Amino acid sequence: MPYAPSSALRRCAVALVAVLVGTACNDSGPTSPVVTSADSPPPDPLASADTVTTDSPALASVTYSGLAYGAFGLWASATSFEWGPAPFTLSHDNTFANTIVTRISTARQMHQRLVLAMTGGSSSNFKTDGKFDLSKWKRRMDTFKTSAIRNAVAAGVNDGTIIGNTIMDEPETKQWGGVMTKPLLDNMASYVKNIFPTLPVGVNHGAPGYQWRTWERYQKVDYTLNQYMWQNNGGNIAAWRDAVLSRAKVDGVKAAFSLNLLNGGVPDNSGTWDCQGTGGKGTRDRKCRMTADQVKNYGRAVGPSGCFMMNWQYDDAFMSKSANQDAFRSVASLLSTVSQKSCRRS
Numbered sequence: 001m002p003y004a005p006s007s008a009l010r011r012c013a014v015a016l017v018a019v020l021v022g023t024a025c026n027d028s029g030p031t032s033p034v035v036t037s038a039d040s041p042p043p044d045p046l047a048s049a050d051t052v053t054t055d056s057p058a059l060a061s062v063t064y065s066g067l068a069y070g071a072f073g074l075w076a077s078a079t080s081f082e083w084g085p086a087p088f089t090l091s092h093d094n095t096f097a098n099t100i101v102t103r104i105s106t107a108r109q110m111h112q113r114l115v116l117a118m119t120g121g122s123s124s125n126f127k128t129d130g131k132f133d134l135s136k137w138k139r140r141m142d143t144f145k146t147s148a149i150r151n152a153v154a155a156g157v158n159d160g161t162i163i164g165n166t167i168m169d170e171p172e173t174k175q176w177g178g179v180m181t182k183p184l185l186d187n188m189a190s191y192v193k194n195i196f197p198t199l200p201v202g203v204n205h206g207a208p209g210y211q212w213r214t215w216e217r218y219q220k221v222d223y224t225l226n227q228y229m230w231q232n233n234g235g236n237i238a239a240w241r242d243a244v245l246s247r248a249k250v251d252g253v254k255a256a257f258s259l260n261l262l263n264g265g266v267p268d269n270s271g272t273w274d275c276q277g278t279g280g281k282g283t284r285d286r287k288c289r290m291t292a293d294q295v296k297n298y299g300r301a302v303g304p305s306g307c308f309m310m311n312w313q314y315d316d317a318f319m320s321k322s323a324n325q326d327a328f329r330s331v332a333s334l335l336s337t338v339s340q341k342s343c344r345r346s
Helices: 102-108 134-142 147-159 182-195 235-251 292-305 316-322 320-333
Strands: 070-072 090-094 112-118 164-171 201-205 221-227 254-260 309-310
Touching: 070 316, 090 309, 102 112, 102 147, 134 182, 164 182, 182 201, 221 235, 221 309, 235 254, 235 292, 254 292, 292 309, 292 320, 309 320, 316 320
Parallel strands: 070 090, 070 309, 090 112, 112 164, 164 201, 201 221, 221 254, 254 309
Antiparallel strands: none
C-alpha cells in the first residue's frame, strides 16, 4: 500500500497539551508525515527508543462506536493531525518507540483509533542484499520491548483505541526480494504477539494480493488489509470484495478494506496521461486518482464488510476538494451505523 509525502497547501495542526483535550479543524491540508510505501517508499530513520514518554496522564474513559474509518498518513506528529481528522475516526501511520505512548494517549483523547505500523517505513530498512532480513525486522520490533510501551499498547487494545498492528506492506511484491511466504509472516506475527499478547496483527495487501500463495494458509496473522484499484478488475468492486472475503475465510483471517485514492481510478492509457474524466493525475505513470463518486460508492460498497476501512493516503490537494470531502462524509455516515468488528482471526 503505497505511501508518499504530499506537497503542503494548507495546514491544520491540532496540538494537545498534556492533560487537555484538543479540538480538530475540519477544513485544511498540509504536509504528510513520512509513512511506509510499496509504491514509492521514502527512507525513514529508525527512531530511538531511549526517550519513551512515561508521564502521560491517567487514562481517560473512552467509548467508540461504529466501524472505524480513516486514512494513511493522517498524523503530522505524535500530537497533531495533517487534516481533520473528522470525518475520519482512524489512522494508519508509521509508529516509533519514542512516540508511541504519546500517540496512543493523544488518539484516545481525540477519540481517534489507530492501526499501528511498528515496522513501517521503506523496505530497504529490512533487507540485506536485496532480500527481506528477519533479523533486521526483529531489531526494529525489539525497540518496543519496554514496560511503558507494553502497558500503553495493552490499555489501547483493551479500550478500543488500537485496532491492530501491521507487520508488512504488500509481501506479494518484488520489493521484498521474493522470499516472503505466509509461514514467514506467521512467524513474524508470533514474534509480535510474544511482546504484545492482546494486539491483533495484520498484513497489508494490494488489490490482487488476496490471490498470493493460495496454496498456503495464514495460521497466526489475524487480519489482512486489502487495497482496491480500478485496474485490477475493471471497476467491479463488489466481485473483488466477495473474492477477498472468500479468501479471508479460507485463511481464517478477518478482512479490512482500503481504497487507493491517488492511483486507483480508471488509468489513462491514451499516451497523454492527462487523466481527463477522472479525479486527476496519479503519482505513477498512467495512473489516475479516483473521482468523488468512486470514493463514495466504492467505500460504501466494501466498508461495511470489513473490520475497518482505510484510504491511501492523506493528500492535501485531494482532501481539499469539497466533492471529495462530501464523499468521505457519506462513507463515514454509513459506517457510523455499522457495529464494530474485531480484527482477531477466527
